[in-house]
Amino acid sequence: MLVDLDYFFAQCEEKRNLSIKDKPVVVCVYSGRTEESGAVSTANYIARSYGVKSGMPIYQAKKKLENVETIFLPVDYDYYEKVSGEVMRILRQFADLFEQVGIDEAFLDVTLRTNGRFQAAKELAERIKNELKAQLGLTCSIGVGPNKLVAKVAADQNKPDGLTVIEADNVEHFFSPLNVERLVGVGTITREKMQSMGIMTVGDLARYDTQKLMETFGKMLGIYFHNAAQGMDNEPVKERTETESLSRIATLKKDSRDTDFIMEKTEQLCTELHVAIVDQKVSFKTIGIIVILNDMSSHSKSRTLENPTDSLQTMKENVRDLFKQFFDETMLEARRVGVKISNLSHEKESQRQLTSFIQRNTD
Ligand code: DCP
Ligand code: CA
Ligand code: CA
Numbered sequence: 375m376l377v378d379l380d381y382f383f384a385q386c387e388e389k390r391n392l393s394i395k396d397k398p399v400v401v402c403v404y405s406g407r408t409e410e411s412g413a414v415s416t417a418n419y420i421a422r423s424y425g426v427k428s429g430m431p432i433y434q435a436k437k438k439l440e441n442v443e444t445i446f447l448p449v450d451y452d453y454y455e456k457v458s459g460e461v462m463r464i465l466r467q468f469a470d471l472f473e474q475v476g477i478d479e480a481f482l483d484v485t486l487r488t489n490g491r492f493q494a495a496k497e498l499a500e501r502i503k504n505e506l507k508a509q510l511g512l513t514c515s516i517g518v519g520p521n522k523l524v525a526k527v528a529a530d531q532n533k534p535d536g537l538t539v540i541e542a543d544n545v546e547h548f549f550s551p552l553n554v555e556r557l558v559g560v561g562t563i564t565r566e567k568m569q570s571m572g573i574m575t576v577g578d579l580a581r582y583d584t585q586k587l588m589e590t591f592g593k594m595l596g597i598y599f600h601n602a603a604q605g606m607d608n609e610p611v612k613e614r615t616e617t618e619s620l621s622r623i624a625t626l627k628k629d630s631r632d633t634d635f636i637m638e639k640t641e642q643l644c645t646e647l648h649v650a651i652v653d654q655k656v657s658f659k660t661i662g663i664i665v666i667l668n669d670m671s672s673h674s675k676s677r678t679l680e681n682p683t684d685s686l687q688t689m690k691e692n693v694r695d696l697f698k699q700f701f702d703e704t705m706l707e708a709r710r711v712g713v714k715i716s717n718l719s720h721e722k723e724s725q726r727q728l729t730s731f732i733q734r735n736t737d
Contacts, residue, residue: 375482375499375518376525377465380534382478384418386457387447389511398424398444402432410436415449419534460510463653468502471611479529481522483611492518492541499537520545523607527556545605550577557602564591579603613720621664622646623712629668631707633697640693643713648686656718657682661689663696664712667704674714675700682719689715 379385383401388394398421404412414435417426421444426435432446458477466472469482488494499516506512515536517528524545528538540548554576555565567590573579579587580603588596601607622643630636640663651658662676675696679688693713 375484375495375516376522376529377480377482377499377502377514377516378529379461379478379512379514381416381418381422382458383416383449383454384421385512386454387445387450388418389457390453394445396420398426398439398442400426400432400435400439400444400446401449402435402446403449404432457510457512461506461512464505464509465502466654468498468505469611471613473611473613481525481611492539496537496539499539503535503537519605521605521607522609522611523558523602524549524605526558527552530556546580549603549605550575550580552576554579557599559595559598559602567591576603619714619716619718620647620650620658621712621714623664623710625710626708629707629709631701631704633694633701636697636708636711637690637694640697640711640713641690643711644686644689644693647713647715648684648689651684651715651718656720657684658689658715659683659717659719660715661692661696662714662716663693663700664710664714665697665700665708666710667706668709669706670709671706673700673704676714676716678717682717689713 384399387399387401395418399418400421401415401417402412403415406412410433412432414426414428414430414432416428417435421435421439424438424442426438436444436446454477461478462474462480465480465482469480469484470486471483472480473483474480484495484498488498495518499518503514503516506514513535515529515533516538517525517531518537518539519525519528520540520542524540527549528540529536531538552575553565554560554568554573555562557576557579560568568574568579571582571586571590573582579599582600582603584596584600587599590596591599624639624643626636626639659682660676660678662674665673665675667673677692677696679692697711
């Protein structure tokens with residue numbers, strides 16, 4: 375399934391200020407040249423009903439909302455990132471495999487936990503919607519399908535607060551009347567090109583001569599369009615850590631080279647990191663320290679373990695060792711200290727389940 379949050383930036387703004395919810399809300403990227411120059415990032419559905427869209431110049435949005443009391447706000451990416459983190463943390467609990475694809479959307483492979491049953495997937499999607507609503511007060515639209523492409527197109531079908539389930543047998547029926555631009559990878563230019571070839575709908579594209587598609591769009595894209603138009607897609611949901619490494623850094627109360635004093639602060643950092651990795655179900659193989667000395671020079675030191683682990687104890691022990699080694703080599707004192715873990719890997723749980731699933735189903 376694909377879960378996509380509705381009018382995300384604007385919904386985040388409504389979340390922290392409920393009183394604007396019943397008014398048009400337009401989130402803007404001000405370019406700063408003049409007071410009104412810049413573009414609309416997104417708008418809530420009330421503003422959209424006046425014709426406001428993402429990417430539109432701000433002055434144009436103002437014109438459309440001329441006599442309407444409207445809330446115009448500047449983008450606050452830090453805040454949206456924070457809300458996004460909370461959303462993803464909830465979503466990943468519902469997935470066998472989880473892949474965030476943008477600030478406000480993620481693919482969830484739920485094949486195992488639903489035994490491949492669409493009815494169970496639909497119920498799961500309803501639970502996810504309820505959970506996001508209850509915990510964060512946010513609405514989303516979910517598409518469920520036999521693959522990522524169909525799930526994505528389905529999610530766009532009923533917005534906002536939608537849930538669209540397309541079973542394998544229904545893909546052709548669902549896809550063929552849609553406009554071609556609904557397909558992932560068909561933008562304005564491609565759509566115009568296709569229209570000039572008489573291809574208006576996904577069905578038109580599905581019936582179009584593959585050879586000619588390849589001649590027009592190149593081999594790779596031609597084949598992609600041909601397959602996509604039939605709702606065919608074999609891309610797996612790719613579990614990945616958003617970050618290659620995780621680190622925490624803090625300033626000491628006073629400059630120091632005393633390992634015990636430094637460890638007091640650093641143990642807290644280790645605990646924070648540990649919460650993060652347990653939450654994301656990742657293990658680390660490399661552990662390191664970061665030291666900024668009182669001459670402001672910055673240093674790091676790390677070691678790689680035999681096997682990946684998520685043990686807090688291992689983290690602390692290695693960090694202490696590394697600090698000891700580090701201060702053997704310098705006479706200076708530390709001002710800021712940090713801990714960094716890298717070589718992250720996801721726990722084998724989901725992979726093991728997946729392997730046994732594939733084996734079961736190919737016997
Ligand atoms: N965004 C942007 N400029 C764009 C498109 C999007 O700044 N041209 C930002 C603001 C959106 C966020 O990315 O809130 C997510 O983009 P979506 O395409 O998912 O759009 P929305 O979530 O805003 O609306 P929808 O309800 O259609 O998903
Ligand atoms: Ca969205
Ligand atoms: Ca999105």
